[in-house]
Every structure is written in structure tokens, then in C-alpha cells.
Amino acid sequence: MMAGGKSSAMFRPRTVGEAVEMLAAAHESGTAVALLGGGTDLVPALRSGERSAETVVALRRVLELRVRGAGADSLTIGAGVTYTDLDGWSLSPGLARAARVVGSVQIRNTGTVGGALGSARPGGDLLTFLTAADAEVLTVSPRGPERMPLPRFLADGLAPDALVTAVRLARPGGPQVYLKIGGRQAAYPAVVSCAVLVDRVRHRLTCAIGGVGLLPVRMGEAERYARDEVDWSTGTVSSSAARRFGDLVVEAAARVSPALPAGPRGSAEYRWHAAGVLAGRAFARCLHLTAPPVGEPARGSAAGGQP
Amino acid sequence: MTAVSADGLDAAAGGTDRGDAGVDGTGREKAGTDGTGRGEAETDGAGGGESYRLHVDGFLRTVSGAWIGDSLLTVLRDVLGVTAVKDACEQGRCGACSVLLDGRLAASCTVLAADADGSRVVTVAGLGGSGLTRAVRAMFLAEGAVQCGFCTPGFVVAVTDLLTRHPDADEEEIREALAGNICRCTGYGRIVAAVRAVQAERGILPPGDTPTPGDAPSRPDGG
Secondary structure, three states: OOOOOOOOOOEEEOOOHHHHHHHHHHHHOOOOEEOOOOOHHHHHHHHHHOOOOOOOEOOOOHHHHHHEEEOOEEEEEEEOOOOHHHOOOOHHHHHHHHHOOOOHHHHHHHHEEEEEEEHHHOHHHHHHHHHOOOOOEEEOOEEEEEEHHHHHHHHHOOOOOEEEEEEEOOOOOOOOEEEEEEOOOOOOOOOOEEEEEEOOOOEEEEEEEEOOOOOOOOOOOHHHHHHHOEOOOEEEEEEHHHHHHHHHHHHHHOOOOOOOOOOOOOOOHHHHHHHHHHHHHHHHOOEEEEEEOOOOOOOOOOOOOOO | OOOHHHHHHHHHOOOOOOOOOOOOOOOOOOOOOOOOOOOOOOOOOOOEEEEEEEEEEEEEEEEEEEEOEEEHHHHHHOOOOOOOOOOOOOOOOOOOEEEEEEOEEEHHHHHHHHHHOOOOOOOHHHOOOOHHHHHHHHHHHHHOOOOOOOOOOHHHHHHHHHHHHOOOOEEEEEHHHHOOOOOOOOOOOOHHHHHHHHHHHOEEEEEEEEOOOOOOOOOOOOO
């Protein structure tokens, strides 16, 4: 199937089955294969030489991957779904919001969910949200389909002969907020991002921070604090709890290892602080804050800036 | 053949969003029923490069022997001589290379040309000289939205796309929708004024509603 030497080939499968066959054949022939979703990461990287590929398997024509659907408890989003497709999706307002603030119209029209997972950029908006959402990644390879938790997928990476078919997350059980901070959104990834998801049914709050570690990290201690502190019958919490929540996130962010190397935008200390600010703000937006006790300042250290 | 479980997607409940995009029935991708051989690598015998066809501004163009990693931008400019798209950042950040790809605004530097096989590509030159596009061009000139002009082709495509989808966009929505296009001359005030002028001409804004460009937009990222 493959020509030898430097020649290159483009595969345009129509079904997931064809894609797996082509990927496996290309992989066996020993050529460098790249999976192409929207291309917003891959194409500039090919141009700059950051990545190379002798064979490209382009997934745009695989209509199975462009479906999103809802089960009784879960939402499944095909790997080929674009950010624009998710914008305004009423079944997951939080995911819709995270997709809405990715890049520019041009990028949102082109970039896909599968590409966000495959590229796994530290500043990826969707990764932070999906980490907080306890998402599962569905992949398929010649060995058949597989499901795995997002952290395992990100830690192990995608097998060279596998492709992501979809991501699955629970239907929302309460407010979900995604916030980020950084340079011009349309041109640069977030420096720090934060997702807070509240599940009023299961009495749970989850929080993930992107931009402090190589991958988004969950804020376990802050989550446990919130679980104990929130009045789950009303969804209210004291305003001092929002400050404490932000402080716990700052502490946890500073402990993340391995830390993301400091870039031109933002020292480590700045990013920890920003994580606390965003977390406190997202926390306050998800829950009803009760008035602070008399004599206590209204603004918290890290949770300043109310919605 | 690999077994692909239906577990992959809850397809029945969700339906297909825009399932037809990218498959326009023309070009080589035949909608035949035989599954055999479809999607085989289509290498061109001579150079080992790709051969594919693009509908560029209404004309069917054949590309042969291009490098597989070439972006749509590179192929448009360097292979097909379509200079209506401008080449600046090549990272999907500046919007100078904006085109409509099967009707959707895209940065052509982030699209793999070989993957656009069979697609309709519309540059500023293919938008036509009447209707909305005429109004956008006229108001860019009338409002001084063009200085060095390098970003203008991308802006005109992006503005036409915006006003097609969202004719009554308010200023904040205009600024957000055009965030993917960078202009280093105007500071954007004149460009927003041009968009407002198009809306006014088309009766979407009340004539007395004087646009006030330059107001700080609220941050869509909540930051």
C-alpha cells in the first residue's frame, strides 16, 4: 500500500473501521504517521518543522466521529466535533462555554475535540474542563475499542495504532464555570485556566487547574473542603469559604510536580496566584454566597473580584 | 477488518451535526456504495506528491505533486497563484489568510491542502462584487478601515462571514468575532466603524445610532 522512501501519502478514510486499517497498515510499514483532525495544531507544526509526517490519516470525512449524543446519564462527543459545534450546546453549558472561549472563530470552526486530546497542549481549554468533568476517552485500535479515564489517557499517551473516537462525560448536575487568564485569547493559549463543576445531586464539587503543571491537575484538598463546607440543600456557602477555597488552590498549585517550566508570560508564583483567583471566582459563581459575618472584609485575598 | 463497537458513540440520540460539510459530492470522493478501495492512498506516480482538486473562487483547480504537509495557504499562493490570501504568521493567529472553506471561516494556514480535496474555497476575490460584499468593501474605504491593507482581505472575508451569520451583531460581538484577525495599523476602531456602517446602510442599525468605536469591550474569557 505504501510507496517506499520519502514519498508521502494521504489517507482519507470514511469510516472508523477504514481509519483503523489505514493507521495500522501505515504503522506497520514503519513510516511516520500523523492523525489529522482540524489541523490547527498539526499544520503549523508541519510547516515549522516541529513535527514531520510521511503519512497523514485525515479524519475529517469520518462522519461517525462528528456526532455528539446524549445517554441517560452521560454525554458523548465525537472526536471530530469542532469547538463551534459545541458552542451553545444546551446539554452541557459548561463545555459549551469552554469551547466558546477557545481561540478565534477561525480556530473554533476548524479545531476538534479529538485534536485537543491528541495534541494535549498544557494550555488547552478543553483539557482543563474535561479533567474537572472526570471525562473518559474512547479510543479504537486493531485490538478493539477501549475506554479509559482522561488522566490515564494523558499519562500513557495514544498508542501509535489507535485513534480517539470520542470523549464521554456525565450530564451536568449543577452549575459549571470555566475561566482563564492570559494574552489575546484568539492568538495565544491561556496562561492559567480553571474549571469548577458543581454536582448538586451527588453533593460534589470538582476543580481542575491548567497552566501550572504539564497537564491540568485536580485540586483534591479544595474539593474536599468544598464538599464539607457547602450547604447542599440550598447550594449556599459562606463567602469566607470562597476565599479559603482559593487559598487551598494556591497551596495545591504550588505543590504540583512536575511544574510547567516558567514561560515568558507569568512566573510560577504569578500562575499559582492566578489559579487561586480564578478558582475563588469560579467557586463564587457556582454557589450562592451568604453575606460575610459582620466585621469581616467582603473581599478575600485570593477570591477578589466578584462576578 | 477491525471491529468498531457501537459503544463509541451514542449516535442515535444526538444526530449528526453538519454531517455534510466537507463532502460536497464533487471531485474524486465518489459517493458510491462499494467500500473496496475507497480511501486508498492517492499518490501520484511521478513525484510521489499528492494530487487533488479544489474549487477555488468558483473554479475547479487541480493540484499535483504538492508536498503532503503543505497548508492550503501555501498551495493557494505558491502553487495556484491565488494571492488574494495573505501569508503572515502561519500559526493560525493573525487571520490574514482567512478563507471560507465549505462556507465556514477558516485560517487557510491551519488547513492541510490535501485534506481540503473536493472542498469549496472562497477568498476575498471570490466573494463577488455585489450585495453584502460590495457594502463591506465600500464601507472599509469610506470609514478609513484600510491603512497598509495587508490584513484587509482577511478582514473582509471575516466581516462578510460575521454579517451573513449575525447581521445585527452588536459592537462587542463584532469585536469578539473579529478577534482572529489582527490589524497593526488601525487599532480596530475604524474597522468596527466600517462594520457598523454596513449595518446602518442595510437598515439594521437606526440611522441616528452613531457607533462609538473604541469602547473597551468586556473580556469574553471572564478575566
